[in-house]
Amino acid sequence: MALTPQNSEAFMREVDDAVRQDRLLTFWQRFGRWIAVAVVVGLAAFGGWLYWQHHSKTQSEAVSEQMDKVLSTAMGGGAPDAKELDALAQASQPGYRASAQLIKAGTASGKGDAKTAIAIYQAMAQDSSLDQPYRDLALIRQTALEYESLKPQQIVDRLKPLAVEGAPWFGSTGEMVAIAYMKMGKRDLAGPLFAAMAKDKNVPQSIRSRARQMAGLLGVDAVETPTEGSEG
16 A cells, blocks of 8 residues: 555654664663763762862862961960971962961071071072072071171172162161161262151151161261141
């Protein structure tokens, strides 16, 4: 019996469906296991990533709490726990590591162990993984501890790039460089540097006062001239 057009179309659809099902079954039999493995591996990797994110955050919070504890102890005049301080000094976060190293060096210096403190500061100053402000501060403190044993020119070479008016460490570095100039007999360089420190309002007042006196002794006027309209 001949099929009507409608029945013919229905039959062809059934054939197409059967063929697709057969191809799908064959494909799944050949590759289904690998697809399942890939899905499991993908889910495992995603789960691992989520765990790592959580672990990193937890670790960071734990390190932050330890850092707060150590800082509070140090600022209160106490001695931080040596093991905690050593662990923080090896932290993966550069900021925490640098802060811990500064505290460790400061603690050693306070105990009279200048050699250990200098070694820590020197290592920090040469550590390219630390932000520049930490490295600069370490170099300044290292130089301050070594000041009497260094030649004046060594001090100038180290600190002159930081002894710039308006720079964050201008007061500390400027004072050491200016005194080095005086030891070298370069009063013409020391005087203006003292005067610049005396007039820089970002420099601590104690350093400004000393710098003003030194500038005056060297014959350089370090008295600030009131700006127009500042009176009254």
